[in-house]
Amino acid sequence: MGTVTRKTIDARGLLCPLPVIRLQDAVKDLPAGTEVELIGTDPGVLHDVPAWCRVHGHRVLQTRDDGEEYRVVLRIAR
Amino acid sequence: MSQQRKAVALISGGLDSMLAARVIQEQGIHVEGINFFTGFCVEGHTHAIRKRDRNKPKRNNALWVAERLGIKLHIIDIIEEYKDVVINPKYGYGANLNPCLDCKIFMVGKAHQWMREHGFDFIITGEVIGQRPKSQRRDTMPVVARESGVGDLLLRPLCAKNLPPTKPEREGWVDREKLYDFSGRTRKPQMELARKFGLVDYAQPAGGCCFLTDENYSRKLADLWRARGERDYELDDIMLLKVGRHIRPRPHFKLIVAREEGEGRFLQGYKNRFVHLYPVSHSGPLTLIDGRLEDGDLELAGRIVARYSQGRDAERVTLRAVTPEGEKTLEVAPFKPHEISPRWVL
Ligand code: SF4
Numbered sequence: 001m002g003t004v005t006r007k008t009i010d011a012r013g014l015l016c017p018l019p020v021i022r023l024q025d026a027v028k029d030l031p032a033g034t035e036v037e038l039i040g041t042d043p044g045v046l047h048d049v050p051a052w053c054r055v056h057g058h059r060v061l062q063t064r065d066d067g068e069e070y071r072v073v074l075r076i077a078r
Numbered sequence: 079m080s081q082q083r084k085a086v087a088l089i090s091g092g093l094d095s096m097l098a099a100r101v102i103q104e105q106g107i108h109v110e111g112i113n114f115f116t117g118f119c120v121e122g123h124t125h126a127i128r129k130r131d132r133n134k135p136k137r138n139n140a141l142w143v144a145e146r147l148g149i150k151l152h153i154i155d156i157i158e159e160y161k162d163v164v165i166n167p168k169y170g171y172g173a174n175l176n177p178c179l180d181c182k183i184f185m186v187g188k189a190h191q192w193m194r195e196h197g198f199d200f201i202i203t204g205e206v207i208g209q210r211p212k213s214q215r216r217d218t219m220p221v222v223a224r225e226s227g228v229g230d231l232l233l234r235p236l237c238a239k240n241l242p243p244t245k246p247e248r249e250g251w252v253d254r255e256k257l258y259d260f261s262g263r264t265r266k267p268q269m270e271l272a273r274k275f276g277l278v279d280y281a282q283p284a285g286g287c288c289f290l291t292d293e294n295y296s297r298k299l300a301d302l303w304r305a306r307g308e309r310d311y312e313l314d315d316i317m318l319l320k321v322g323r324h325i326r327p328r329p330h331f332k333l334i335v336a337r338e339e340g341e342g343r344f345l346q347g348y349k350n351r352f353v354h355l356y357p358v359s360h361s362g363p364l365t366l367i368d369g370r371l372e373d374g375d376l377e378l379a380g381r382i383v384a385r386y387s388q389g390r391d392a393e394r395v396t397l398r399a400v401t402p403e404g405e406k407t408l409e410v411a412p413f414k415p416h417e418i419s420p421r422w423v424l
Contacts, residue, residue, distance in 0.1 A: 013347055015317065017115055017138055021155045041347075044138070051141040055151050 006035040012069065016044035020052045027058070032078035035061065037071060045070045083251045084108045084198040085233075086189055089151060090287045091139025093268055093280045094204030094236060099147055100275050101235040102202050105252045110198070111151040112189050113140040116160045116181075117316050118288040139281040146277065156188060157313055164290065165309045169212075169221075174296035176288065178213035179221065187226035200231040200246045206268075207237045207261040216240075236260045236268070289320060298324050298424050305329060305369065318348065318368070324424040325382060331369030332424070333379055335386050349400070355383050358407070359396035362387025376401075377410055384412035 009026055011019035019040045027036065038049055043065075049072040050060045062073040087099035089111035103109050144151035163184045167177030182205075189201050205214050205222075212218065219241060223232045230244045238247065239259035247254040260267045272280065289295040298319045303309045305326065318334055321341050326332035336342035342364045345354075352366040355376075365383045376399055384395035390412050399406045 017119075017140075017153050018155070020138070020141075021115060021153050024153060048138045048141060051138065051145060052151075052153075055141060055144045055149070 004033065004035050006037060009036060009038045011038055011040040011042075011045065013041055015042050016048050019045045020048045023049060023052065027056075027076055030076055032076050034076045035073060036076065037073045040070050041068065043070055045072060049074070082106075082108055083200070083246070084110070085200050085202050085246075086193050086196070086198045087111045087149070087202045088185060088189055088204070089113045089140045089143055090204070091143055091281055092204070092287065093265075093272060093277075093282065094206060094209070096143045096147065096204070096277065096280060097268060097271050097275070098202050098204040098235045099143075099149065100277070101257065101271075102233075102252065103147065103149070105256060107252065109147070109149050109202075111140070111144050111147075111149050112192055113151055113153045114156045114160075114185050114188065115153055116288065117157045117313050118164075118290050120288060143280070152192070154188065154192070156184075160184065161311065164311075172212050172291065174291055174293050175299055176290040176296075178210060179218055182213050182222045183225045186222055186228055186232060190226060190228040190231070193231070199251065200233055200244070201228055202233050202235055204236060205234045207240050209261075209263060233257075289316075295319060301326060301332075301424050305332065314348065314351070318366075321345065322363075323386070325418070325422050326424055327378055327382065327419075327422045328369075328372075328375060331367055331371055331375060331379075333382055334366040334368060335383065336363040336365070353399065353401045355379060355397050355399045357384060357387040357389060357395050357397050359394070360384075360387045360389030360392065362389065362395075371401075376406070377408060380408050380410040381413045382418060384410050385415070385418060387412070 007030060009022055011022050019038060019042065023038055038045065046063055046065060053060050053074050057077045059075045059077060060072060061075055064071040085102050085107050087095060087109050089095050099109050099111060141151055163177055163180050167180040169179040172178050186201060193201055207214060207216050223229055233244045233246050234241065236258045237260050238254060238257035240261055243254055246252045302315060321344055323335040323337055324332055325335065336345050345364050345366055349364065349366060352368060353371065354367065355365045356362065362383065363386050367379055380397045383397060387395055389395035393411065394409050395412050396407060396409050399408060
């Protein structure tokens with residue numbers, strides 16, 4: 001069984017749309033199938049990151065609202 | 079079979095650029111969007127800050143447009159390079175500190191660079207002749223094409239019929255007959271076209287796409303430049319100008335006072351970089367001090383903060399001040415309303 005590599009993007013303290021921009025720049029160099037977890041403090045990430053994923057065809061696996069921090073896990077498509 | 083042509087569309091999140099992209103998609107062109115983040119954009123973060131705005135949809139309009147059109151959207155951080163546009167605009171400012179013509183030239187130039195790097199054929203924008211007093215006039219349209227270096231690869235589908243044919247039209251990549259001849263400030267033809275395409279619920283920003291068109295915002299930015307003695311800024315500076323009450327009682331410092339809980343939370347994220355104050359005897363706003371404090375200034379600042387606290391009518395208000403030298407407690411008499419000069423309030 002192949003292992004899935006996971007990359008974490010720390011977008012805490014950044015305001016939208018900067019988390020999306022950081023994600024976009026990171027994804028450019030990652031192979032399809034990679035899982036990416038983005039952690040942010042701007043609640044906008046829960047809207048913008050999934051929207052960005054839909055537009056680019058990446059799959060959102062999970063979103064989480066911890067009150068203070070927001071997480072989105074996605075899998076990169078090609 | 080003829081080659082599939084590709085166009086990159088400047089997407090602001092508003093209706094015009096959305097329609098322009100849609101019109102070109104209709105002609106079988108592959109369209110992808112590009113959106114620039116200057117730091118002054120009204121998008122995104124601003125609704126995350128104020129508590130009363132929290133219930134408003136927090137969508138990013140450019141992404142929303144891309145999703146509706148079914149196109150990819152590339153959001154590009156131009157914060158650093160954009161400074162020169164704001165600080166030294168060759169063509170000057172509009173009604174406020176908005177350097178719209180220089181901004182257009184810069185963005186189209188960036189899109190041109192992106193177009194070449196990604197093997198696209200031409201650029202489209204939602205510009206309409208006469209829509210904006212400075213940047214969208216018949217005589218400034220060629221300036222954008224020329225100065226950005228894009229030349230006749232810049233197509234404005236909504237007003238193309240009022241302009242000389244561009245290369246995409248001459249080469250037959252797009253059919254000029256199916257483009258439009260909109261002009262002037264009226265929004266009717268755009269709304270009509272939106273209806274035809276079944277596009278509803280689009281964003282309609284009042285002033286423009288960015289904070290630089292806002293009079294209050296521009297005044298605060300001009301004040302920042304005056305106070306620092308140079309026309310420069312960092313991202314944090316321009317973000318903080320969007321938040322709180324800004325009060326400058328002395329030329330060498332100003333206070334940024336949170337107006338409500340959401341702004342207080344936002345300022346929390348910045349407080350360790352600033353001298354900051356907050357009332358402890360009463361509830362009241364977190365306040366950042368931007369600048370340098372001289373003798374007596376901390377007390378002056380404290381009296382202002384106390385004025386905006388629940389203790390505004392009390393004899394004394396106790397505050398905690400966090401400075402590079404350590405924490406201090408101070409007790410002050412809150413200012414009366416008339417003691418805060420209107421000239422201090424930015
Ligand atoms: S309103 Fe702002 S973003 Fe729009 S063209 Fe003018 S300066 Fe540029």
